[in-house]
Amino acid sequence: MAKVLMKGNEAIGAAAIKAGCKYFFGYPITPQNELPEYMSKEMPKVGGVFLQAESEVAAINMVYGAAGCGARVMTSSSSPGIALKQEGITYIAGAELPCVIVNIVRGGPGLGGIQPAQSDYNQVTRGGGNGDYKLLVYAPANLQEMVDLMQEAFDAADYYRNPVMMVGDGMIGQMMEPIEFREMPSRFELPAKDWATTGTKGARKPNVINSLFLAPQQLEDHNIRLQAKYDAMKANEARFEAYNMENAEVVIVAYGTTSRIVRNAIIDLKEQGINVGLIRPITLWPFPDKAFDLVPETCKSLLSVEMSMGQMVDDIKIASNGRWPVHFYGRSGGMIPTPEGVMNKVKEMVGGAK
Amino acid sequence: MAIVAQKSKGLTDKETHYCPGCTHGIIHKLVAEVLEELDVLGETIGVAPVGCSVLAYDYFNCDMHEASHGRAPAVATGIKRVMPDKVVFTYQGDGDLASIGTAEIVHVAHRGEKITTIFVNNAIYGMTGGQMAPTTLIGQRATTAPLGRTVEHSGMPLRVSEMLATITGAVFVERVSVDTPANIRKAKKAIKEAFQCQLEGKGFSIVEVLSTCPTNWGMTPIDSLKWLQDNLIPYYPLGNFRKPGEVK
Amino acid sequence: MLNERIICAGFGGQGVMLMGQLISYAGMLEGKEVSWLPSYGPEMRGGTANCSVMVSDRPIGSPVITDDATVAMVLNLPSLDKFENDVVPGGKLLINSSLIEKKATRTDITAYYIPANEIAVELGNPRVANMVMLGAFLELTKTVEVSSVLSALKKTFGESKLHLMPVNEEAMKRGAAAVK
16 A cells, blocks of 8 residues: 555554454543544444543543453543543453553643653553553554554454553654555454353353452452463563664663654764664563663663653663663653754763764 | 242342342342343343442343443443443442442433443442442431531532433433332332333433441341431432433 | 755644645655654644644654754744744745745845745635745755645645646746745
């Protein structure tokens, strides 16, 4: 298919419908509004349902209900709205239901701002909800990757019976970039949803969608089972891209739109004789620990570049396990890091320009 | 020997955890019998709340969801929108529906969502130990209103049926009680009408059932029924507030 | 190396978002790396609109322009005031002189004055002022081919508006002539 120029939020909607999503429940919040707007227009055309809920809380609970019936269902929001959804998300994770949640991140805390940010790193990787649960979290760096990952997001959600979060920022949501809608073969063999509540028809025992286990031993067993699932996700789903690692003196870790800025800085630094590599996590959870095995011996330190105040540094430290000192450079509140800012930080780390 | 009465097929064999004298059991039975009589058990998905009836998913013999506190109407909306041909109901108490879940119940009615809600109002939080609910009466004691509820502090008790009857999408709204055999029969009739509204695709239907809580009211079951009659019914009058056809 | 960072700004309704989209679209058709990013949120409710467009030979890093625009096209006075200082030294500032009497104050950039609305009115369609500006931009920067923009416009218009192609094409020509 030929390339089309499309706004990010609309491309997400188109990709979701292409991936078989038939149900969308959402609530308006900037900067993701074009996504529910697009769904309200397009869902009826494919025999699907769009519904504007009375709140983010209601929207995620509608997702919970729809997912329990075995439907491919999605919701979207932006940071403060995702905070409201956390209750529903932990229930969905606890009841082991599949769904896709899109988070077009804006600056926080509180009402924060509406410009691009990555300050939901902890919210999406640690989970704002209660209990031991994990989401599979994708953080694409451009619209093409966002679109390409959507099929996988729905498939992985079904395969693991777990909520999947797709993280973008205001830039990903608002910008237009050329996109090609490609056929993405599924990596998963998906079992039938025999657990779904579709009515017993008197032919089977009732199915129950539930996250309540009052007996401690039952709940512990449930948690052990969940943990085994998360371990499998850790083993199989961590994804990253490594760039320009050979002979790198510094390796930068950056994801999403920030990684694009870093990439340009790396090209400019190379022209100035400073070799810098990039590890770009494509999944924020599981964090791509193995990527750090690729860091060359020439590397003296790591640098986290974020549109947040160092939230990813902990994960880099855990993954690199003390092998290199970890530095931080970031902007926040909707301020966008510049290639110059990144370059200056790197030069400071390597002891000035060469 | 002829069988003259037996447990509804709408209930599982699981023994309930409800306190002695609690009227949840009666209300469960009525809902189960109605679903069986309408022959829709195999096509029904119920949504249990958080509160005393949290384990209702173990008792109703149909597919069930357990919702988070107050969100049952939103969960039911998700289910109904995916499967518009199925029968979907929520079973909620007064803490769940009238306090934390007011937004969800108002908007499920506002959208005219074709589901049925069984609202069990016993004017107190049962599961958590007798705290004050929005429906707790003036002067009624609760563990968070040890001297009794006052208007100055907490306002007047919330009349949910009257409130929802103002919403166009709520096509069937009735308040019933399960304190006497006659009232139990009326309650069953209302529950059946509510589900029929759903089957006919008319809109949102709700039956508010006045109920007792002997444990947290600190009374015997018999005294509880009497207290319901003397106190709850005068403030929460029984009757129909809205029927299909009356909707303008 | 091609690396244009373009701001299009004006009142809502002047078609500044479309100008930017056409440049991006044309760049895509030519196989270049492109991005388009609108202003959003409360600032666009005030009646002014702007977008940032990148056209480059290398992958676009940030689609945001801070103070490093190579070209700014301003269609109204608030946009001139807002964006004049965001143009890099040596960059170009295209001013819609029909609506902006003020002159550029900077001397380290080149300012061009295009009476876009007057030309559009002469052509019998006041709505094509944006295309006059776009014609001038293409003449001055050669960022993308005029023919690519026309292909993009055709796609954007669809069947129902194809009859508007000639006046839009003419507007671009007149804009180009205004800066020759």
